[in-house]
Amino acid sequence: MTKFVVGIGNLLLRDEGVGCHVAHALQEIGPSGVEVMDAGTCADALQLIQDIDKLVIVDAAKGGGKPGQIYRFRPEDIGREQKTFLSLHDMDLLDDLTLMKIRGDIRETVIIGVEPKELSWGLELSTEVGQKMPQIIDVVLAEVNNTSPKGEMKC
């Protein structure tokens, strides 16, 4: 049973990097039986992973909620738009997940999204998203362990 948490995003654009911040925090905690990767902005980082039972992706997601709002959804919930690839930068998360299926080695994928507030230049999370970090980590750990998030959560 292989479980993987992959944080994606750009650390230089404040809340855009929330996935990377979560990956770093999880690497500190070192949850057993879970591999953690900070994939940054590397479009094809998921190609480095093979044979996964459960993949949890953490990224910023614009869903119309308040900053720090946590979402849980699956790749098929995201609309795919058609585009012409000119650069390797045009490869996005969905393309990467789609390509992984060619090799058929991914069984379940869940995306944990976090509503961003600040997407401007800077390395720090906004106060709102920063304060939500413990809850985001709980949600991710619960997801990867198939349990309910621990403690009481004020939403």
Next chain:
Amino acid sequence: MGKIAIDPVTRIEGHLKIEAVVDGGKVKEAKSAGMLFRGLELIMRGRDPRDAQRITQRVCGVCPTSHSTAAALNLDSAFDIADKIPDNGRIMRNLILGAAHIADHILHFYHLVALDYVDVARLAKYEGSSPALNSIKDFISRGELGPFVPRYEGDYRLADDVNEQAVAHYVMAFDMRRKGQEMAAMLGGKMPHNMGIMPGGVTSTPTVDVMASLLWRLKELQEFVDNVYLPDVVTVAQTYSDYFEIGHGCGNLLAYGSYELDGKEADLSKRKRFFRAGTTSTSLKFDQFDPTRITEEVKHSWYADSISGRHPSQGDVVPDEKKKGAYSWLKSPRYGKTVFEVGPLARMMVNYAAGNPAVKTLVDSTLARTGLKPQDMFSVMGRNLARALETKLIADAMPDWILQLKPGEPACVSYKLPEESSGMGLVGAARGALGHWIEIKEGKIANYQVVTPSTWNISPRDDKDQPGPLEQALTGTKIRDEANPFEIVRIVRAFDPCLACSIHVVSPKGHDLGRFRVC
């Protein structure tokens, strides 16, 4: 007269935009633009200089390894230790960069360029027993065409058996890509965004175990390059040989040089490197490279004219998004006020002109096999071919580098942070000449400038209204079918453009994630 705009920007904020005006079946005028204000330099100011290696890597998810190398070389020079890097550190940096470049070039060919020439959709009718090809067939039958569409139709020329083989190699290339990344991670701690390359050297020391693991992975990569990648590129080149006549470009090539062979020479422009620095043109006359001749011009960029024509070490970022006549967020880097193309083609032909024996032998033998002249390399197919030849040269050089490592000996040198200093780091990134410049005051970064390869290649018109390299490569191209302008995308992709990573926020269907709220 029609205008063809290829603009993936509609979906993500800020990428590459190409506009071609077609008149009488020919591109009359072309504009290439970067639609994202980068401004990375602005967040560098006031920080600890050592942050540069960490921060600049995050500017790009495709070539972070090259940024870490340029930043380390830049800081080596600013810290006055460029001639003191231990051999282990120098070689391990070469190996991390080399592994990343091999992986990158393979990825670029199979997962971006090949789709222009290899017809993956034809596999829907595949009836053989290859597991790889059936995995593609199943993939298509599930309706998941993903990165294979949209595409332009009407010019897929490979015979069925050759086409099938190329698609099987497409699947195989994923594993090769992975092996290259694993090699880089073994020395650099992690990939992407390695932690190993630092000012002074690298953070780990080589061990016999790591050397052995590198060697067997490299062996597999070499076999793939020799028996699969290079032959596939040659097959595509021969089948689409008219693409040696398309996309000529500006005809001037510039290379900064890469892979340090000498740890004792502080001056990067004099240091002995595996691929040497220099310039050349279609005459194939070699000229020495002088880094003081680089300028960045902004007449057609959204920056204040007051900063135009400066050397990058004096560069500044003063946005002016309402400027008349401007159409790009990229500046126009120029060398001696002339337009120069950078990239694998530049590295190969500059080294060819300089008489680099390994490069000359390989280029000549490949040209002889395909019946081409060196000047034919200045083309769409020449760029694709040069990238594959470079991959082979790096892969073939790396076993020796691995064997030169000395377990137990140091891989980095200590240094003192200067209060006042300046530095320059130049390297051949996968996509071409990459430069970092730093100015340190009171122990902090006072100014940091990054000039990327795609800024050179995708640059807009300059102060003298000279179009950039990609714009020149597009201009004059015959377009067979305006509804399917595959000539344009093939020209663009052969340059392997890479603009700064933009905001990759996932946006769900209808922008309403309400029903997915957790807390």
